[in-house]
Amino acid sequence: TTVDRRIQEAAEKAMEGHAGAVVVMDPRNGDVLAMVSTPAFQIDRFTGSIDRESWLRVMKDPEFPMLNRTIQSQYAPGSVFKIIVAAAGLQEKTLTPADRTYCNGEFQLGTWTFKDWKREGHGTVDALDAMRHSCNVFFYQAGLKIGGAAITKYAAAFGLGQATGIDLGAEKFGLIPSPKSRGRRGVPAFQAGEIVNMSIGQGQVLVTPMQVARFMAAVANGGVLWKPRLVQRIERPERGVVWTDTGTVNGHVELNPAVWAFLRQSLWAVVNDNGTGAGARIPGLDIAGKTGTAQMIANSRADKGQDHAWFASFAPVKDPEVVVVVLVERGGKGGQVAAPIGPKIYNAMFPEKVALVE
Numbered sequence: 001t002t003v004d005r006r007i008q009e010a011a012e013k014a015m016e017g018h019a020g021a022v023v024v025m026d027p028r029n030g031d032v033l034a035m036v037s038t039p040a041f042q043i044d045r046f047t048g049s050i051d052r053e054s055w056l057r058v059m060k061d062p063e064f065p066m067l068n069r070t071i072q073s074q075y076a077p078g079s080v081f082k083i084i085v086a087a088a089g090l091q092e093k094t095l096t097p098a099d100r101t102y103c104n105g106e107f108q109l110g111t112w113t114f115k116d117w118k119r120e121g122h123g124t125v126d127a128l129d130a131m132r133h134s135c136n137v138f139f140y141q142a143g144l145k146i147g148g149a150a151i152t153k154y155a156a157a158f159g160l161g162q163a164t165g166i167d168l169g170a171e172k173f174g175l176i177p178s179p180k181s182r183g184r185r186g187v188p189a190f191q192a193g194e195i196v197n198m199s200i201g202q203g204q205v206l207v208t209p210m211q212v213a214r215f216m217a218a219v220a221n222g223g224v225l226w227k228p229r230l231v232q233r234i235e236r237p238e239r240g241v242v243w244t245d246t247g248t249v250n251g252h253v254e255l256n257p258a259v260w261a262f263l264r265q266s267l268w269a270v271v272n273d274n275g276t277g278a279g280a281r282i283p284g285l286d287i288a289g290k291t292g293t294a295q296m297i298a299n300s301r302a303d304k305g306q307d308h309a310w311f312a313s314f315a316p317v318k319d320p321e322v323v324v325v326v327l328v329e330r331g332g333k334g335g336q337v338a339a340p341i342g343p344k345i346y347n348a349m350f351p352e353k354v355a356l357v358e
Contacts, residue, residue, distance in 0.1 A: 002031035002229055010348035011036045014341045020308075020328040021069040021209040024345060027217035027320050029247045030226025032166070034345070035210075037069040071164075071171040074206040075327060078292030078334065079134045079276075080312045081155075081201030083219060083263060086131060088154040089146040090259045097127045097262055103137035107196070114140055114196055117293065117333075131266035132275035134291060134335075136200050143199025148190035151198060152176050157253045158215040159225050160207055165250055166228040175206040202295060213325045216312045218253050219263055220288075220320035225251030264288055268317050271339075279339040280311060285350050289313030289342065291334035306330035311338035315346060322349055 004024075011022040011034040024034035067073060089095025105121035107114045116122070116136040122129070130138035143151065155161060161176030179190050181204055188194065197203030207215075210228060218225050227248040234243040267288035271277040276291040292310030309331035314323045324345050331337035 001231055002026075002033060003035065004033045007345065007348055008034040008036070010034075011345050012038075014344035015326075015328075018328045018331065018341075019069075020326070020331065021073070022327075022341075022345065023070050023209050023213035023323075023325045024349075025213045025217050025228065025323045025325075027220040027224075027226075027314060027323050030214070030217070030229045031232075031247075032228050032230050033322065035070050035230075037067070068168070068170075069209065069327070069329075071166060071168060071208050071210045074172050074174055074208055075308050075310075076203075076205060076294040076296070077201040077207045077212065078294035078308070078310055079136075079201055080212060080290050080292035080310050080334075081205060081207075082131060082134065082139050082199075083267070083290055084155050084158060084160070084215075085139055085143055085146065085151055085199050086127065086266070087158075087253075087255060087259060087263060088150045089142055090127075090262060091154070091255050092146065092150050094146045094150070095127065095142050099142070100124055100126050101130070101135070101138045101141055103135050105137070107137045107140040109140075109192055109196060112193055128262070128266045128269060131290070132269040132273060134270075134276045139199045140196045143195050144192060146199075148177070148195045148198065149179065151195070152178065154253075155205070157251070158218055159251060160205075160211055160215060164208075164210050164214050164228050165248070166210060167230055171210070172208055174208055174211055175204055177204040201292060209325050209327045212310070212312050212327075213323050216314055216323045216325060218251075219260075219267070220314035220323055222260055223253035223255060224249055225253065264317060267313075271313070276335040277311065277313070277339045279335055280313060280342040280346075282343050282346055282350075285315055285346060286317040287313050287315040287342070287346065288317045289339070291339055293332070293334045296330070307332060309334040309336070309338040311335075311342050313342055315350070322346075 015038045022036040102124050103122040105116045122135045155176045227250050271287045277289045294308040309328040311326045314320045326338040326341045
């Protein structure tokens with residue numbers, strides 16, 4: 001298989017105490033190096049027969065340990081989706097890196113007020129600043145300029161709203177709205193208010209952690225969408241190698257080289273230049289990434305304020321070898337909760353580089 005035991009164990013340890021998922025992928029070929037879904041179940045109970053009481057205990061567990069969250073759980077991507085919005089705007093020339101917005105902490109659209117995550121606002125920001133500090137107000141306005149059709153076009157180009165093709169059952173498709181889609185209140189998806197929500201990865205947009213890993217791999221490698229690969233070859237003692245998977249490309253994202261350069265530069269700044277992903281910084285290793293805090297519908301009063309935390313990243317920036325995606329359910333802010341989990345996994349993959357600066 002493609003799974004690296006050392007990386008898998010590091011990812012499992014990093015997620016102890018959290019519900020959520022981690023996907024580690026090689027952006028050069030789509031190999032899944034680690035895949036973690038927590039909480040998990042004791043796999044040795046399923047090696048033989050299992051008694052009815054043990055089976056019911058697992059099936060009725062409110063934390064759903066049998067659910068493979070990497071491919072079967074769908075979440076709003078939050079601010080990770082701003083990468084898509086920036087790519088769409090820059091490529092379609094409805095957005096430029098020099099565009100500037102004054103953010104005072106809120107954006108008024110008709111009678112609706114849309115808040116920034118930073119109550120006092122970010123002041124005047126350009127496109128790179130907006131990505132680095134994850135300024136919602138900048139992306140509210142950018143999304144309206146770009147338009148729902150262009151945003152969803154590029155989301156689909158990056159593989160969202162469709163299966164990744166991984167060879168595991170029951171994979172979810174996620175959701176990218178179409179012009180005919182309607183929100184929870186029956187509002188058309190491409191009306192202004194819905195576009196504003198979509199521009200920060202909220203509203204109707206849904207993704208799986210595996211989709212985010214493949215999308216980030218495409219950002220890392222310059223636009224190649226690989227089918228996630230779990231099995232490299234099958235060998236039999238008496239016959240040797242009987243089957244080999246050489247890897248499958250199932251899509252390309254066409255962007256101007258300057259757009260790719262902007263995305264890499266701004267995502268590097270998120271982690272290394274006092275951005276929202278500063279908690280993932282590792283001296284000696286250039287990591288590019290994006291945090292996300294995805295609001296969820298509260299099922300009870302206890303759920304309020306417990307948003308899903310994202311961190312999607314790749315490294316090294318100049319010659320990417322690996323993508324790490326972390327999703328913590330009900331974890332809170334992505335920069336505070338998910339981003340610090342990233343270094344625990346990267347340290348296991350690049351011990352030589354980290355050791356050089358110690």
